[in-house]
Amino acid sequence: MTDPEAVKRYHAPEYQRLLRAARRRLENNGGSLDGSVGVSNPDEAERNAIIGITGRHRGLGVGRASVTLRELDAVVYAGTGLTLAGLLETMNGPLADRPAEAARxxxxxxxxxxxxxxxxxxxxxxxxxxxxxxxxxxxxxxxxxxxxxxxxxxxxxxxxxxxxxxxxxxxxxxxxxxxxxxxxxxxxxxxxxxxxxxxxxxxxxxxxxxxxxxxxxxxxxxxxxxxxxVDDLASRILVLNLPAEGEGLGEWLTGAARFGTPFQVTLHQLGTFSIALRAPVVHVCENPAVLRRAAAELGPECPPLVCTEGRPSTAFHRLAAIAVRGGARLRYHGDFDWPGVDMAGAVARRHGAELWRMTAADYLAGLASAVKAGAAKADDGDAGDGEGRVALTGRPVPTPWDPALADAMREQGSPVYEEAVADSLLADLRG
Known part of the structure; x- marks a missing residue:
């Protein structure tokens, strides 16, 4: 039978560190009474309490006073009628079972x-x-x-x-x-x-x-x-001079082409309206600066041109598929950096696109032009490294349409962005 007064005795300060150590040990070993617990640098009251439990004398200034769990359990049971685990749960709530928790x-x-x-x-x-x-x-x-x-x-x-x-x-x-x-x-x-x-x-x-x-x-x-x-209004493609058949979107595209003005096509429009494209060739660029120049310099005379504005979106792929079904041949140009040539390869594989001015020779010519432009800026006092070069970063990817391109990019270590070669692209569009 439990003795409440005897239980109260264990609330005394001299037992607290010892009982906390006992609780930790029982929680960590699943309640086993194997092993011992102790108190480091015990004060006089703690030393006397442990002597009372074990019956073994500890001298003044002892560095650690220990007691086996079985000894502590026997003394607690004799005095309170509770096991050591029962006393600890009565005083501070249920014991955790760390091994069982870890297993679960x-x-x-x-x-x-x-x-x-x-x-x-x-x-x-x-x-x-x-x-x-x-x-x-x-x-x-x-x-x-x-x-x-x-x-x-x-x-x-x-x-x-x-x-x-x-x-x-x-x-x-x-x-x-x-x-x-x-x-x-x-x-x-x-x-x-x-x-x-x-x-x-x-x-x-x-x-x-x-x-x-x-x-x-x-x-x-x-x-x-x-x-x-995610959002069929945010997925879009920028087009220039791409007349189309069909009500709604087809009429808008045809009207924009008549005036040589750029037009944004959304995936929502492509899903809402049915159109057909009959252009024999559709040029594709990555950077809107190229399309902007084409609109400004060529206007309605520019052949059909679309711009992905970075990585091709779902709207681009939908429009490209419509163009190819209508008999169009796609010609794709992008940046000479690793993401750029990766996107170029993906468009070629998916839509059978021809890579437009994306050979090793085109890259080296563009790099030479960029270096020359950078040197000219340096002569004019503009800030820069004097060579107009930045480092090529990212994970290299193969260029199977011209393996020498990837080799040249690795060797030179510099990107060539599309706007730097816009003159040659505009020359092709004029032709």
Whole structure:
């Protein structure tokens, strides 16, 4: 039978450090009475309390006074009618079972990671394994399994990534809400700031070697690479002199071409209106500065020209597919940097585009012109390094249409941006 007065005795200050040490030991070893606990540099009251428990004398100034857990348990039981564990729980609440908690945590982690480790991507894609490694190191897996509402989110992220990787080039675009519904039955599951969206975008950023997106534009760009439409009004393409057949958009394009004025086409318009394009050749550039010059210098006489304004969007791919179906041949030009030639190769593969002035000779000529322009600026007193060069950064990619191009870029180590070679592009458009 428990003696409440005897229990009160253990609330005295001389027992507190010893009982805290006992609680830690029992919580860490699953309640086993093996081993001992002690107090470092005990004061007089603590020393006498431990002597009373063990019956063994400790001299003044002892560095540590210890007692076995079995001794402490026996004395507590004899005095209070409670086991040591029972006393500790009476005084300060239930004891934790750290080994059992660790085992449950390990089992939960294994359960959470199993869909990822059993995914075909785990064996085939280094970026996927890197992503999982990041989630393990930054504590994300632990945070996911700590809350019932997020336990299954990692498995959902794996299914989203598998779905995106399975999407072949040329497949019809899907809305972000449609993709979310397909995988989770919740159209809002991939909205910005959801846990699922954060996981997937981190994986896609690793997949493409870019920083985790921090702006709406960067997020749209990552989704656009898989033709996942976040906003069909934000996905757009800039065109010049691209007359088209069809009501609505076709009429607007034809009218803009008559005046030689640039026109923005959105993915929403392309999905709303049916158009047909009959141009034999459509030139494509990456930088709007090129299209702006073409509009200013050539006006309505410029042949059909479209500008991706950076990485080709879903709207560009939709328009390019319409042009190719109408019999057009695409001629693509972009920046001579690693992202630029990567995009050029992707457009060539997807739409059968011809690479326009994107050979090693074109790159070296553009580099020479850029160096000459930089030297001229330096002579005029403009700030600069005197050579007009900046470093070529990013991950090198092959240029199968002209392998010498990648070799020359690696050797020279400098990019050539499209606006620097606009004169030669405008000459072609005039011709």
């Amino acid at each position: 945590d390990l089992a939960a982690r294994r359960q959470a990671l199993r869909p990822a480790e059993e995914s075909p991507l785990y064996e085939s894609a280094e970026w996927f394994r890197t992503w999982l490694g990041v989630l393990r190191r930054n504590g994300m897996v632990g945070r996911l399994i700590a809350r019932p509402e997020t336990v299954g989110v990692l498995a959902q992220a794996v299914r989203v990534l598998e779905s995106l990787e399975a999407r072949s080039e040329g497949r019809a675009p899907v809305t972000l809400a449609g993709l979310a519904t397909e995988v989770t039955d919740d159209p809002k599951a991939l909205n910005h700031r959801t846990t699922l969206s954060t996981l997937v975008l981190r994986a896609l950023a690793i997949r493409h070697g870019v920083p985790l997106p921090s702006t709406a534009e960067e997020r749209r760009d990552l989704w656009d690479r898989y033709e996942v439409v």
